[in-house]
Amino acid sequence: MPELRKDPIIGRWVIIASERGKRPCDFKNIPESQSQAFCPFCNGNEAMTPPEVLAYRHAGTKPNEAGWWVRVVSNKFPALSPDGDVVRTGEGMYDMMNGVGAHEVIIETPDHDASYATYEQSQIEEILWSFRDRMMDLRRDRRFRYILLFKNHGREAGASLEHPHSQLIATPTVPKRVQEEVSGALNYYRFKERCVYCDIVKQELDTESRVVAENDSFVAFEPFASRFPFETWVVPRAHEAHFENIQKHHIMDMAKVMHTVFSRIKEVLNDPPYNFIIHTSPCNEPDLAHYHWHIEIMPKLMKVAGFEWGTGFYINPTPPEQAAAWLRGELADEIPQIPGANIPPKKQAV
């Protein structure tokens, strides 16, 4: 079983998971022409994964066989394991606990070559429903304090399999990064008696220069203090602390804005690797007035280096106002200048 260990200085938890060392990486080893035959997430290969915990499938098809359009399975090489109770222990000055949690894979589509930039809007809606259904189910387990939903797209962003998938990890403690965000938002609320995210949405819509897309329920924009070139946040206009409380018409609007954002990112940046993360409240929190769920999308165009590791500062060569103009299609003749990024020169108009 994996082991959680706590850094005694800043309280950062680390998961020591030796089994993860054995997971394969299909980006390196398998010739592209054969990749679908060997892909555990492709239609017909259901037996290659652990049994499904959820699947949306056509009437008459059987679990763990073909016929699904979204399928959720346990991770074969989990970072945390669902067995047993959380046991906290010490070793001299150090603190640790056993690695209890859940680690699931959301296989977003049977289509090996699709992505958020090419899905039909209805497919994105189905994926979002599966996110919500798994969160609603897992939050009933009292051992879990937080459920993180995220996606790694492309090898540089940490994906080890090519087939489109997202992941969910339920943790036995509220992660430090989430605590920081919730308590930072609480500080603002105490000072202003307003939600900081509601204020950000208002200022971004007033300013306009960083907005990428919007509709009745969502706004997508490049944050004022973007860490990375083309970092993009998708925030619901209406205040809501928990993602899993999302309603049907919001799912439709969210799918629409995600489709626009990912299509634009793919076009402007040549299908870059990226991570996206759903930032939502810890499981046991009530409907907080100071916290507001949202998505953060981070294209991985640059390496995080010593300065970032040492300071928590980030150096971003692309002003978010410029990135937003690119994503809105206003700078179609120019190429973003990002050292090391794989952005091809524009084709000259004839």
Add this chain to the structure above:
Amino acid sequence: MPELRKDPIIGRWVIIASERGKRPCDFKNIPESQSQAFCPFCNGNEAMTPPEVLAYRHAGTKPNEAGWWVRVVSNKFPALSPDGDVVRTGEGMYDMMNGVGAHEVIIETPDHDASYATYEQSQIEEILWSFRDRMMDLRRDRRFRYILLFKNHGREAGASLEHPHSQLIATPTVPKRVQEEVSGALNYYRFKERCVYCDIVKQELDTESRVVAENDSFVAFEPFASRFPFETWVVPRAHEAHFENIQKHHIMDMAKVMHTVFSRIKEVLNDPPYNFIIHTSPCNEPDLAHYHWHIEIMPKLMKVAGFEWGTGFYINPTPPEQAAAWLRGELADEIPQIPGANIPPKKQAV
């Protein structure tokens, strides 16, 4: 001039530095055979860099010409600029300041192909003296609150030039990551009335299993809660808050332990990319009883992905006890299993 912008939720600062977008990356564009002719850091190419701010050179040689063994210049594409006073302003709900600071490059050797694993011990001592000299000089400038010394080795670790160099960035605010560490150490001190790093050194020496190397003044070990496979800390045995107070015999012992650690990392992991960072006290702090300077070395064998970004947790497939045994040479027949890392199979003994 670069601009510093503050995230309104968690207080993270970001440097928006458009000029950095224009810096070249020699890993991609220049054939290896020609790289020394075009390398701005090689002997004889001094005119290709900004003028030197410090150089250790042979008697009779002139500034900005050949004849040096360590040379420090301003970064040609600086993240922060040394001109003017720090001006803090607002934009609606957002906070920002102008990007005042210093960004220097320490060219560690005239030898394009050397590294910490191959330097003579005396060369490492000279590099450490240059780190100290630049910190002593820059801390007199009252605009600077923190001086970060770090190294990016290899493209995957964020280096854009191959020639061995370290960097120094002086910032007009104490970085969040440093504040966290100093205040985490203060919490421990208030509870125990002991320095947390002194306690760690004691426990590591007692336990032995994570120790990689030691001598009279320094201990190198894999931290209990290692974020990454083969993360290694080098900590002085004696309590000292500021790196720049280091004495001559400590420099010699530090060079010795660094040489051992980097040679072993190179051998076991096939010259991996890595970052190292000197963690030291903010400029204006007195000799804190609760903070203890040290070096953190992080080989870059794995990608940081969505889970790490979303939680601040890290998933590490290599237990630090095992990494230490490898670095001590006790597991010479086995290969570390790290997905995606470029570690070649061992040669079979005949």
